[in-house]
Amino acid sequence: MKNVFFYAFSALLFVTTSCDKDDDNTPEPVNEEEVITTLTVKLTPTTGTAIELKSFDADGDGPNVPVLSVSGALAANTSYAGVIELLNELETPAEDITDEVNEESDEHQFVFTLNGLSDVVIDNLNTDTNGMPLGSTFDLTTGAAGSGSITFTLRHEPTKPNDGTSAGVGGDTDIEATFDVVIQ
Amino acid sequence: MRFLKNGAILKFIVASFYFFCILCFSCFTAFSQEKTEVLEEVVVYDKFNKITKALNKTILTNKDLEDLSSLPFGEVLKHINGVTTLNTGNTIAKPVIHGLHSSRVAVINNGVRIEDQEWGVEHEPSLDINSVDQIFILTGADKLEYSGNSLGGVVVTLPKAVRKSVGFSGKSRITASSNGRGGSWANSVEHRFTTNWFANLNWTLKKFGDFETPDYILSNTGYGENNISLRAGKHSTNSGIELYYSYFNKNVGILKASHLHTGEDQYRGINSPVPLIISDFTYAIDAPKQEVQHHVAKIDFYTNLAKLGKLDVSYNYQLNRRFEYDIRRSSTNKKPSIDLKLDTHEIHLKLTSNISSKLNTKVGLESKFQENFANPDTGIRRIIPDYTKYDLTAYAIGNLAVKENILFELGFRYDYTHIDAYKYYRKSLWEARNYDELYGDIAIREVSSQILANPKFNFGNLSFSAGTYFSVGEHHDLYLNFGVLARNPNPSELFSEGLHHAAARIEIGDLSLRSEIGRKMQLSYKYKRNKFQASFSPYLNDIENFIYIIPTGSRATIRGTFPVWEYKQKDAVLYGFDYDLNLDLSENLSFNQKISVTKGFEKNSNKALIDIPPLSIKNEVTLHVPNYKDLELTLESEYVSRQNQFPDNNFDLYIPRTDTFVLLDLSSPPPAFHLLHLKSSLNINKKTKIGIRINNLLNESYRNYLNRMRYYADDLGINFSLFFNKRF
Numbered sequence: 001m002k003n004v005f006f007y008a009f010s011a012l013l014f015v016t017t018s019c020d021k022d023d024d025n026t027p028e029p030v031n032e033e034e035v036i037t038t039l040t041v042k043l044t045p046t047t048g049t050a051i052e053l054k055s056f057d058a059d060g061d062g063p064n065v066p067v068l069s070v071s072g073a074l075a076a077n078t079s080y081a082g083v084i085e086l087l088n089e090l091e092t093p094a095e096d097i098t099d100e101v102n103e104e105s106d107e108h109q110f111v112f113t114l115n116g117l118s119d120v121v122i123d124n125l126n127t128d129t130n131g132m133p134l135g136s137t138f139d140l141t142t143g144a145a146g147s148g149s150i151t152f153t154l155r156h157e158p159t160k161p162n163d164g165t166s167a168g169v170g171g172d173t174d175i176e177a178t179f180d181v182v183i184q
Numbered sequence: 185m186r187f188l189k190n191g192a193i194l195k196f197i198v199a200s201f202y203f204f205c206i207l208c209f210s211c212f213t214a215f216s217q218e219k220t221e222v223l224e225e226v227v228v229y230d231k232f233n234k235i236t237k238a239l240n241k242t243i244l245t246n247k248d249l250e251d252l253s254s255l256p257f258g259e260v261l262k263h264i265n266g267v268t269t270l271n272t273g274n275t276i277a278k279p280v281i282h283g284l285h286s287s288r289v290a291v292i293n294n295g296v297r298i299e300d301q302e303w304g305v306e307h308e309p310s311l312d313i314n315s316v317d318q319i320f321i322l323t324g325a326d327k328l329e330y331s332g333n334s335l336g337g338v339v340v341t342l343p344k345a346v347r348k349s350v351g352f353s354g355k356s357r358i359t360a361s362s363n364g365r366g367g368s369w370a371n372s373v374e375h376r377f378t379t380n381w382f383a384n385l386n387w388t389l390k391k392f393g394d395f396e397t398p399d400y401i402l403s404n405t406g407y408g409e410n411n412i413s414l415r416a417g418k419h420s421t422n423s424g425i426e427l428y429y430s431y432f433n434k435n436v437g438i439l440k441a442s443h444l445h446t447g448e449d450q451y452r453g454i455n456s457p458v459p460l461i462i463s464d465f466t467y468a469i470d471a472p473k474q475e476v477q478h479h480v481a482k483i484d485f486y487t488n489l490a491k492l493g494k495l496d497v498s499y500n501y502q503l504n505r506r507f508e509y510d511i512r513r514s515s516t517n518k519k520p521s522i523d524l525k526l527d528t529h530e531i532h533l534k535l536t537s538n539i540s541s542k543l544n545t546k547v548g549l550e551s552k553f554q555e556n557f558a559n560p561d562t563g564i565r566r567i568i569p570d571y572t573k574y575d576l577t578a579y580a581i582g583n584l585a586v587k588e589n590i591l592f593e594l595g596f597r598y599d600y601t602h603i604d605a606y607k608y609y610r611k612s613l614w615e616a617r618n619y620d621e622l623y624g625d626i627a628i629r630e631v632s633s634q635i636l637a638n639p640k641f642n643f644g645n646l647s648f649s650a651g652t653y654f655s656v657g658e659h660h661d662l663y664l665n666f667g668v669l670a671r672n673p674n675p676s677e678l679f680s681e682g683l684h685h686a687a688a689r690i691e692i693g694d695l696s697l698r699s700e701i702g703r704k705m706q707l708s709y710k711y712k713r714n715k716f717q718a719s720f721s722p723y724l725n726d727i728e729n730f731i732y733i734i735p736t737g738s739r740a741t742i743r744g745t746f747p748v749w750e751y752k753q754k755d756a757v758l759y760g761f762d763y764d765l766n767l768d769l770s771e772n773l774s775f776n777q778k779i780s781v782t783k784g785f786e787k788n789s790n791k792a793l794i795d796i797p798p799l800s801i802k803n804e805v806t807l808h809v810p811n812y813k814d815l816e817l818t819l820e821s822e823y824v825s826r827q828n829q830f831p832d833n834n835f836d837l838y839i840p841r842t843d844t845f846v847l848l849d850l851s852s853p854p855p856a857f858h859l860l861h862l863k864s865s866l867n868i869n870k871k872t873k874i875g876i877r878i879n880n881l882l883n884e885s886y887r888n889y890l891n892r893m894r895y896y897a898d899d900l901g902i903n904f905s906l907f908f909n910k911r912f
Binding site: 156 | 448683743843
């Protein structure tokens with residue numbers, strides 16, 4: 001009896017001690033997949049200067065705030081063709097997230113919110129596989145001079161069809177950027 | 185906190201401990217071999233049995249559990265006075281004892297402390313209720329055998345004692361419920377091969393679809409469990425061996441409408457009168473969901489040593505896998521967001537001695553090794569880092585009967601813990617928190633704007649508990665206990681540093697947190713006379729460096745604006761009482777009342793602590809007719825008041841889109857509610873029992889302060905459950 005106990009116990013000790021981890025075996029970093037670092041909106045008029053709105057956040061939900069930039073003022077009474085591009089610039093080369101959104105277009109929708117820019121009209125949104133609005137490309141037409149903000153929000157699993165408003169589209173927010181713009 | 189340069193000292197300590205254990209064990213066994221006389225089985229002295237009954241608050245027995253077989257383990261514990269649950273929906277329930285939960289409550293199953301990432305408030309104890317025969321809550325010195333850090337208490341579950349006579353028997357419990365449109369099938373078979381040899385097998389299957397409130401379906405709240413446990417061994421008077429294996433597997437959906445990506449989405453969710461997503465009933469479970477697999481393997485020997493007592497030597501291995509699935513940006517991405525693997529090995533030596541008819545003691549040594557692996561393939565930053573942890577523990581507990589009616593208990597426990605973690609910090613956070621200056625020496629390297637750090641911690645904690653029990657005459661029993669326990673910060677409190685999707689908030693831990701120390705005083709008075717029994721148990725728990733999470737601001741990210749919550753330490757105090765009354769109104773009619781009051785405050789600011797259970801009052805009238813098929817009929821009233829003492833963690837959230845602020849109301853508790861439940865059972869014959877249980881008889885709409893889903897949805901509506909128990 002004594003021996004049975006002794007050997008069984010020793011064997012178990014061996015099991016526990018042999019699980020000790022090698023100190024040099026450090027874990028590998030996580031290759032983050034869900035990250036969008038950059039949202040760029042290119043507004044190209046038929047004639048005149050193209051405008052770029054850009055939000056860049058290198059540390060995701062880390063403490064650094066997104067860096068917003070607007071290349072210039074929009075011209076009054078002008079029609080712009082808008083294209084939204086989403087990137088993960090932590091990857092080299094940068095990963096184009098727009099492709100992913102376009103591929104699963106029926107599960108996404110961009111919401112446009114104007115604040116203080118009552119003359120601006122955003123329409124002609126591109127559509128998803130079911131013919132519902134997607135909004136990764138759109139037309140933006142300015143009216144009289146003024147200033148305010150435009151917010152671009154990408155919603156995941158929106159309610160479709162909808163009225164295009166933030167509440168109506170519903171779903172979860174994947175990315176959101178608000179730009180102060182001047183129309184002159 | 186002190187950082188060790190390398191693990192050499194520690195390995196030496198572990199090795200010497202093992203050597204010491206082997207030495208002691210071989211001496212003990214050699215010693216016992218020399219003695220030839222047959223020892224009496226260690227029988228706990230009657231008085232100590234009595235004391236145990238006084239200390240252990242309430243016991244749920246097999247009979248109490250028989251109509252609860254389809255519930256999650258945590259929900260069952262609610263039936264003990266003084267225990268509530270912190271819920272994530274109705275299918276994930278954490279026990280809350282005297283206002284404390286998670287890392288502050290240990291769950292012991294068949295002698296094994298369950299290691300299942302219990303720090304997480306949405307991580308339920310990985311345990312099948314149907315493998316359990318009895319449940320105790322230990323609050324006295326006895327708990328030091330299992331835990332030195334459970335400031336709330338220790339939940340101990342015991343498996344069924346296998347039949348005494350040679351032969352085969354078993355039982356089957358089938359429960360079908362209307363709410364969730366599912367049920368459970370639990371089975372237990374046991375066989376005694378010879379006087380000494382036995383085996384016992386349990387298995388449970390549970391399957392539920394979406395649950396329902398009175399007004400709508402709670403989409404994606406179904407769950408399923410597949411559990412099995414096997415126990416076999418040989419128990420003789422002088423020695424014994426037992427093997428145990430259990431597997432717990434749970435797949436549980438999380439209310440879809442609670443998965444909100446940003447502060448603004450959360451605002452929409454909280455302010456919507458009905459959940460944002462309500463779909464048709466389904467059994468399918470989609471993201472967000474959790475899957476947990478928990479394995480326990482245990483081998484246990486005991487031998488009775490002449491003059492020394494009963495020596496138990498056990499080894500157990502636990503493997504916990506936890507997968508949490510969030511709604512991903514790409515629906516083709518089926519990978520979990522959290523993928524954790526926790527391995528735990530434990531060796532436990534215990535010597536239980538009846539030194540005299542007046543004194544019994546228990547001394548033990550424990551060694552534990554734990555390794556956490558967070559799989560990087562998730563593509564999402566690890567919620568807790570990879571770490572290894574060593575624990576060395578020694579404890580001694582004694583019970584002394586001074587007189588027939590006065591008993592003392594005293595226990596000590598020392599825990600030494602070493603943690604060695606590897607954690608990637610975002611460089612921006614590392615610098616923002618000044619860790620580069622404070623902990624520069626633990627940074628190993630920088631990889632793509634992340635700092636790999638190697639924090640190491642050593643903690644040494646001494647716990648003790650002293651109590652006395654005395655009875656005055658036949659009717660009065662009094663129990664008094666004072667204990668000091670210490671708990672080290674858990675991985676989440678130390679290392680969190682990012683977005684917690686389930687809560688739509690950014691959570692930030694702190695490397696400089698110290699152990700919290702709880703000093704708890706409790707008193708229990710019991711009065712018993714013929715048809716009348718009452719108990720009143722007040723307590724006071726003074727906690728130094730209480731660790732908790734509070735909102736500290738907001739953070740703008742490219743995904744939107746989030747509230748930021750940080751772990752802090754403050755001195756806190758919790759107090760309250762449990763009261764229980766039993767009255768036999770007539771031969772067949774009895775009345776039971778349970779009241780539980782808990783208060784918790786920060787000491788300096790007098791600010792209320794979060795998630796403290798509100799006042800609850802339960803009244804029960806039971807009709808029991810033993811002559812007519814053992815018929816039982818119980819009407820239960822459950823009243824839970826509004827929690828009026830809560831911290832104001834409301835939050836003015838800036839919405840850039842509209843250039844406005846909105847009030848994110850995370851604090852306001854829901855109103856009080858009153859529910860009626862009805863249950864009835866009868867024995868069709870000696871071996872067959874049927875019953876019905878109707879929960880929320882009046883189909884009330886209500887929300888529970890301690891349910892994290894209360895922001896988004898009501899609690900469950902009426903539920904008819906039928907159960908059928910068959911012994912064979």
